[in-house]
Amino acid sequence: MTTTTAPRPVARVRPFWPLALLHARLNFIETVRIPIAVLGNLLFPALALLFFVVPQRAVAEDPLVATAAVTQLGTFAVMSTCLFTFGVGVAEDRALPFDPYLRTLPAGAGPRLAGRVLNGVLWAYLALIPLVLIGALLTEAVLPVGRALAAVVVVPLVAVPFLLLGVAIGYRMSSKAAIAVVQATLFPLAFAGGLFLPPEAFPTWLDAISKALPSRAARDLAVQATTGYEAYAWAVPVLVGWTVLFAVLAALAYRSDEGRRFR
């Protein structure tokens, strides 16, 4: 399609951030008004901590190991919130006639995506609250103020790549396909990334694969933030690389999307 130069001055589209905040605010309101959707995501990691970590006194009573275990599950909570609310959420929204309508408004993909990202990061923080409470009350996990601040900074770093992957899945697939793909992505990534079993328990070959995965890089950076245990040297480049790749996939998926696949 050709684009000719506008014959008269064209008014400017709305600035990016106010629009992104508007989308984030209304996304949040929509999610909060159907809280059961989010509760599931908040509960699973908390239950895993309660049933698999708390009873193992060797883990629960060692402050460093307990903190690492809580952090691993925290990483999983963030990852699963992002993949579900974005992968499945976007696919479901896209099937509603309101989505193509929003695409006719004078704004590109950016503000809406940014609004979704802000909303996702907020829910990622909320997903950590039950874990932090159980960890503090029922294990010896410790989080001094400095490390807690570091953890707060690390959450978006962990959240953003998975959220973008979710968006890429959501814009490529129908909601039924998206649920399957999210599950098929989430659990292998979580396991191989050391979010259920610590990577110290991995055989050498799995450890090598694991270090190339975004879930492992995210886990090690999160554990470094909460315990001071140094992440492997490539963790940051690996996570940044996946983030860039997922961002490109998300943008391509949004661009090629024309709403529902049938007329």
Place this chain on the structure above:
Amino acid sequence: MNTVLELEHVTRRFGAVTALDDVSLGVEHGELVGLLGPNGAGKTTLLSLVSGLRKPDSGTVRLFGGDPRSAASRIGLGTTPQETGLPATLTVGEVVDLVGGHYPDPMSRAEVLGRFGMTDLVKRQTGGLSGGQKRRLAVALALVGRPRLVLLDEPTTGLDVEARHILWQALRDYHADGATVVLTSHYLEEVEALAERVVVVGGGRILADDTLQAVIGLVGLRRVLLTLPASSLLDPGALPGAHTAQADDHAGGRRWTVLAEDADTFVRALVGTEEPFADLEVRGASLEEAFLALTERGGAAGADPGATDRSRRDDDVEEALR
């Protein structure tokens, strides 16, 4: 005049189906255009190209001189969501804010809801609105951003008569404020009530594009009404100039409605039969009758049950369209 909207040789296919076939169309500032056609004619596809939702396979679409796929071109554009798709958990006021936030100079909640008589619904979640209220909100959303071009897809489908007239008046008022309005409908009364210019679409092509009166006149059909005594054996449909004829029993005789291609010839022939007819009336055909005559020639006849029982004898409609 400024061209608000321009399509040049636009073709769009979905698999084996050609939804739009080499369509060219221009809309100038201040027009009120009705896009009329049966379901599947390509109206919605045309709107989705104009609003930047889809790309044409070939050809050019320009909105205010720019590419509708670029957000800046859409600042002057207002469209309606389908009323079934409003975010159910958000309130009316929140949805208005969400949409208005995309435009440089939006109407306030009070102004836009006031135009559509919905001020008292501002705190209601959209999921709790009635069908008619949702429909009104959907059309209100098209105007929130004070667009210079409003696209409306079937704006009053499913509304009762009163709600329809409120909505029509709101659209006439907005058009009178200087906006350009393009609306699609398969609902003929709606186009007759609102549009100044009518574009008839069928089978992915433009079958007619002219003023409301001209489109009706285009097929040259006139409706001739007359009453014959019950004893008369005359079939007015068989007279020269007649196209089709139908009769109903009427007090003391039969009331005939004849669609005539040449009303003058028909009336002369009728007088020549010396039948004692009464209450002769000659009128222009309704848009519906013109529309049926056009679409049955446009390849979209299958969508229209009324088209099959009409027997066209010649090609003058097709010629009129060229």
